[in-house]
Amino acid sequence: MTRREPKDADLVFKALADPTRRELLDRLFERNGRTLGELCEGLDMARQSATQHIGVLEAANLVSARKRGREKLHFINPVPLHEIYERWVRKFEGARLETLADIKRVLEGDGR
Amino acid sequence: MTRREPKDADLVFKALADPTRRELLDRLFERNGRTLGELCEGLDMARQSATQHIGVLEAANLVSARKRGREKLHFINPVPLHEIYERWVRKFEGARLETLADIKRVLEGDGR
DNA sequence: TTGACATGCAGGTAAATGCCTGCCTATATG
DNA sequence: CATATAGGCAGGCATTTACCTGCATGTCAA
Secondary structure: OOOOOOOHHHHHHHHHOOHHHHHHHHHHHHOOOEEHHHHHOOOOOOHHHHHHHHHHHHHOOOEEEEEEOOEEEEEEOOHHHHHHHHHHHHHHOOHHHHHHHHHHHHHHHHOO | OOOOOOOHHHHHHHHHOOHHHHHHHHHHHHOOOEEHHHHHOOOOOOHHHHHHHHHHHHHOOOEEEEEEOOEEEEEEOOHHHHHHHHHHHHHHHOHHHHHHHHHHHHHHHHOO
């Protein structure tokens, strides 16, 4: 019923949560500005399916496209990736060392 | 039909693609070793639903848990996040500067 | 103009996801 | 022991997702 508006982070992570879409990003990294047809080549799925995947990447703002004649050219936008890093990776980088000590401390029952 | 075995990256990104699960990670960062009950508090969903979310985080190896008596204690594991960063963020960080130039070059039709 | 080519659009289906309710088990504690 | 507390397990339902097929549109080039 109540439709929640998806946040940016949702869109980006969801977009990345599929191997086909990550493959598409890799292809664009290898050579930016590919057409839709080039991107879909050898993907082992119908063009229309790949198009949907590209749509997801565009919705997440990871890819932007523009037309040139009858072609659609695609470009990577790395900004959302960096934002994800700042908010969801960097923050937790320090956590590793604490972990073992925390586990011990808590398990030994000094509690909370 | 043919069930594909999900890769690590799939599990991690999928786990992160939900605001409830990200909230859980934040709660664990704020204080590691929380019990299930503590984690679920105030989450605006049934405990069982939150438990499923925690299951997704565990499947992605972002959280590991162990029992103490009748309680289940949860701990962050930041390693998968770092791996994601190495493979899927760092790689694309350099792409930004190229982008505008690429777009121009391609649009002006020197083609591929 | 006309045919070939690149892409867009509209459903349709099977599986996965996210939430629920109901009930069971195990551990603590009076 | 009896009860409360922490958590586990099973099944059900609505929505979303990831594919597909079929057809329409727009652009280029002979």
